[in-house]
Amino acid sequence: MSYFSGKTIWLTGASSGIGLAMAEQLAAAGAHLILTSRRSEALEQVRQSLANPDAHQILALDLSQPEQAVEQAHAQLGHQVIDILINNAGVSQRSWIVDTDLSVYRQLMEIDYFAVVALSKLVLPRMLERKSGHIVTVSSVAGKVGTKLRSGYCGAKFGVIGFMDSLRAETRAAGLQVTSILPGFINTQVAHNSLTGDGSALGHEDPDNAGGISAEECARQSLQAIANGKAEVVIGSGLSKLAPRLQRFFPGLVRKLVANRKTFDES
Numbered sequence: 001m002s003y004f005s006g007k008t009i010w011l012t013g014a015s016s017g018i019g020l021a022m023a024e025q026l027a028a029a030g031a032h033l034i035l036t037s038r039r040s041e042a043l044e045q046v047r048q049s050l051a052n053p054d055a056h057q058i059l060a061l062d063l064s065q066p067e068q069a070v071e072q073a074h075a076q077l078g079h080q081v082i083d084i085l086i087n088n089a090g091v092s093q094r095s096w097i098v099d100t101d102l103s104v105y106r107q108l109m110e111i112d113y114f115a116v117v118a119l120s121k122l123v124l125p126r127m128l129e130r131k132s133g134h135i136v137t138v139s140s141v142a143g144k145v146g147t148k149l150r151s152g153y154c155g156a157k158f159g160v161i162g163f164m165d166s167l168r169a170e171t172r173a174a175g176l177q178v179t180s181i182l183p184g185f186i187n188t189q190v191a192h193n194s195l196t197g198d199g200s201a202l203g204h205e206d207p208d209n210a211g212g213i214s215a216e217e218c219a220r221q222s223l224q225a226i227a228n229g230k231a232e233v234v235i236g237s238g239l240s241k242l243a244p245r246l247q248r249f250f251p252g253l254v255r256k257l258v259a260n261r262k263t264f265d266e267s
């Protein structure tokens with residue numbers, strides 16, 4: 001029996017990309033899913049497409065407003081036991097610092113940082129009480145290496161790794177598991193949906209993501225790391241996979257590589 005079989009798993013960002021691929025693989029492994037994103041119709045379509053659709057529920061939330069999202073989640077889930085929370089929903093950025101409104105930084109922090117804190121805090125008391133539970137967050141290689149065009153995204157994704165490290169330290173004695181997933185370039189809609197300087201979506205692909213590994217492969221490796229109780233895992237190929245290790249041992253080299261690398265709007 002798999003680690004996920006029979007478990008209730010709250011998965012955010014389940015309507016697209018890595019989250020959708022995780023939903024398919026988790027449902028096939030016999031999990032009971034709570035599927036979250038903003039778009040309820042998309043979530044309902046996902047639910048119906050999964051193995052054993054009646055075992056899953058949808059919970060549409062806008063995670064750019066974490067306090068409201070927590071109230072809504074509490075109203076729907078009540079005291080339902082959550083075995084695993086996977087904070088996967090996220091929004092990226094493609095804009096130069098000099099061109100980016102402060103409101104865009106706040107929005108990135110709300111979705112990519114505060115929503116993770118809020119949802120984790122919502123499930124944590126019951127997990128501590130039961131001395132059982134697993135909290136997972138999909139951060140990014142951009143949570144270890146700061147790059148051009150992603151200043152706000154990097155801030156949030158760096159921050160969330162620190163939050164997860166503290167969470168792991170505080171809950172270890174109670175037997176909880178805490179996993180951070182750090183994908184490199186993955187071929188999803190992430191660039192298309194990225195925020196630009198005025199908060200509008202980029203609306204087109206970034207060749208780096210288009211050339212990345214598939215969402216299905218990223219989901220497969222992420223779920224394996226979760227099942228194995230890994231604290232942190234980097235997933236991807238090429239330079240994006242190597243970058244966190246290079247950063248650790250050769251920080252000066254990485255600074256040069258990152259500064260010299262042309263972005264899609266410089267080449």
Ligand SMILES: NC(=O)c1ccc[n+]([C@@H]2O[C@H](COP(=O)([O-])OP(=O)(O)OC[C@H]3O[C@@H](n4cnc5c(N)ncnc54)[C@H](OP(=O)(O)O)[C@@H]3O)[C@@H](O)[C@H]2O)c1
Binds near residue numbers: 014019141182183188
């Ligand atoms: N793809 C990559 O190269 C890559 C690399 C590193 C890390 N990541 C991380 O991986 C995670 C998944 O991204 P992806 O690549 O699968 O991108 P994606 O295809 O754009 O999916 C993003 C998901 O987040 C949800 N979402 C966005 N804003 C939301 C909001 N305000 N409230 C609730 N849900 C929201 C979206 O659903 P709705 O539109 O229905 O709300 C969607 O399900 C993100 O945390 C991302 O930062 C991706």
